[in-house]
Amino acid sequence: MSLVELHDVVKRFGANTVLDRVSLTVQPGEIIAIIGRSGSGKSTMLRCINGLESIQGGRIVFDGETVNDPATNLRKLRQRVGIVFQSYNLFPHLSVERNITLAPRVVKGIERDAARDLAARALARVGLADKIDAYPDQLSGGQQQRVAIARSLAMQPQLMLFDEITSALDPELTGEVLKVLEQVAKEGMTMMLVTHEIGFARRVATRLIFMHSGRIWEEGLAGDVLAKPRTPELATFLDAVLH
Amino acid sequence: MIREFSLVDIYYLLLAARWTLALTGLAFLGGSLVGLLIAVLRVSPVAPLRALGAGYISIVQGIPLLAWLFVLFFGLPILAGVRVSPWIAAMVAFSIYAGAFLGDIWRGCLQAIPRQQWEAGASLGLSFADQLRYIIVPQAVRVAIPPTVGFLVQLIKNTSLAAVIGFVELTREGQLTNSTTYRPFTVYIVVAAIYFALCFPLTQWSRSLERTFRVSR
Secondary structure, eight states: OOSEEEEEEEEEETTEEEEEEEEEEEOTTOEEEEEOOTTSSHHHHHHHHTTSSOOSEEEEEETTEETTOTTSOHHHHHTTEEEEOTTOOOOTTSOHHHHHHHHHHHHHOOOHHHHHHHHHHHHHHTTOGGGTTOOGGGSOHHHHHHHHHHHHHTTOOSEEEEESTTTTSOHHHHHHHHHHHHHHHHTTOEEEEEOSOHHHHHHHOSEEEEEETTEEEEEEOHHHHHHSOSSHHHHHHHHHHHO | OOOOOOHHHHHHHHHHHHHHHHHHHHHHHHHHHHHHHHHHHHHOSSHHHHHHHHHHHHHHHTSOHHHHHHIIIIIHHHHTOOOOOHHHHHHHHHHHHHHHHHHHHHHHHHHTSOHHHHHHHHHTTOOHHHIIIIIIHHHHHHHHHHHHHHHHHHHHHHGGGGGGGTOOSHHHHHHHHHHHHOOHHHHHHHHHHHHHHHHHHHHHHHHHHHHHHHHHO
16 A cells, blocks of 8 residues: 555645645655755645645545545644654754654653653664754754754654755765665655755655656656656756756 | 821831732732733634634723723622622732733744744644643743743833722822822832832843843844
8 A cells, every 4th residue: 555645736825836736656665856946846745745734635645544634633643754854943942852752752652761762762873872962052953954853763653754854954964964864764764855965866766756836747766767857847957956 | 187207108108019019919920821821822723712812912902901990890890790809800900901911922922933843843743732832832931031021010010000999009008198298299209219129120130131031042
């Protein structure tokens, strides 16, 4: 059974149509890279999948549950769909440990000691075991983003959404975050990532999607799509990004 | 009978200032409970609840505090047949009033926290109440302390209005002292000095808090 299904999804902000009948199916274990110009709807698509944005048409199904059904318990669903944002969005008043353990403790009712263990293990996965007692403002951007990934992983989601998570980082910090992403991918996590890192997409993604003016313009194996663009839009985009 | 204004009168004025402080304290407590509710209504994801909070604030802020005091103290016995003591009337009126202003101040502080903090909480499966409690309020408190102390100073001075319904606090005691000594200038200078002595340290504290929070942010 597929994990995520989008059926003719339409998203409008006022008169502006951001997603124009987007359909997509994601199987468990797939790593989908989404590329495209800013404003092409790629971030919005991710935000619709965990219900952060409402949709005006179509249907989104996650693991058999309709996300846009008002009867769906979004809180329960979001525990199984992690999202990492471009701007990290760590909680500045909480230590790294509390950032990671807040939701497991409050939402899942995990005991304090077990939660600290959970945080320690999640931090080990992103290579930050020694930062468990630090505060977000004591960390570099790359480290903050890795904590944000650990925070999401600690909820043991079935799907992880990554929304341009390296766009705010220097090139050297981008590398450390991508390394973590690659590790998470190797562990078999289903991932959808909006990215500008074309090389990374080619290396890691099982499928690549190019979005243009609110539609899925091209999709296929990353190597194929990147090597032989079928549309002038993708060719132009790749030209602009790669040179 | 006219008598001289003496140290004894100053002593009585100081005693009356206790009731000014007591009324301020109770009004602040009641106002905080109302204000917290109103602030939360104002940032709620449910539109009718936001409107309810906004409605409360505009109605209360659109009616003078003096009118609230009169309505509660003189109006309730006529309308509902309940006699209320000046204490109860003053406490309720000031809580209603402080609730609207604190609610509006705290709404601003909650809204000062970036939207992404709410989103990060929601994405982890936290409920609206848990997002508020664990993520938004702890950050908003830092922002809220200076304007809240500032409002407290306003509240101290405004309790003088309770004198009109016979609540004996500092201002009322001043009126009573004046009616027996006929030394309005001296009496009210002392009254004013006591208000100043209560408010000035708070104002200074509020300023220094503002500096502290500006530096550490």
